[in-house]
Amino acid sequence: MSGDAASLQDRYSPQGRCFGCGPANDRGLRLKSRVEGDAVVCDFTPEPHHEAFPGMLNGGIIGALLDCHSNWTAAYHLMKARGADAPPCTVTADFHVKLKKPTPLGGPVHLRAQVAEAEGDRVVVEATLEAGGRVTATCRGTFVAVKEGHPAFHRW
């Protein structure tokens, strides 16, 4: 994979309102995913209201970050595989997050995702979330490009 400096969200879905990744949702997380070699990466700085217990990041927020970032990794992969100039609309079919250690607040977290398997419209993505240079959560999920007629089609 390769790409320029703009985030995938800003480039392909600037009007998106998804809670995790929509640039136009001013109450959302607005994560910014970027292509780096064979991976897609993202740095996100949690805010105090994302806290679970003092100084530690909420697990649901971790899940939302890993879900959206992995979704964009799948969509970008399908775009490249199809030779298209825009990604298809993908949705999450399943994702499994392991919260391995508490994730500290107070600095950025780093997300990194890669395609593990792909067949047709379905892509399996593996991702990690690091804080302070240590992996605190991992994720494996399946993301599906939807067809016309699905409620998500052309809705991101």
Ligand SMILES: CCCCCCCCCCCCCC(=O)SCCNC(=O)CCNC(=O)[C@H](O)C(C)(C)COP(=O)(O)OP(=O)(O)OC[C@H]1O[C@@H](n2cnc3c(N)ncnc32)[C@H](O)[C@@H]1OP(=O)(O)O
């Ligand atoms: C330019 C824009 C760029 C965008 C970039 C993208 C990045 C996005 C970033 C956003 C990140 C945000 C992350 C998020 O939050 S994504 C939002 C959370 N995820 C979902 O809502 C996904 C819900 N699940 C599904 O839609 C399907 O299961 C999928 C598509 C995953 C698989 O479906 P597949 O076809 O493989 O499986 P199947 O044939 O066995 O169906 C299973 C069930 O699916 C339903 N179903 C299927 N089709 C339709 C339909 N047309 N209209 C209505 N429903 C439909 C139907 O109920 C069926 O059940 P039943 O019929 O057995 O009862």
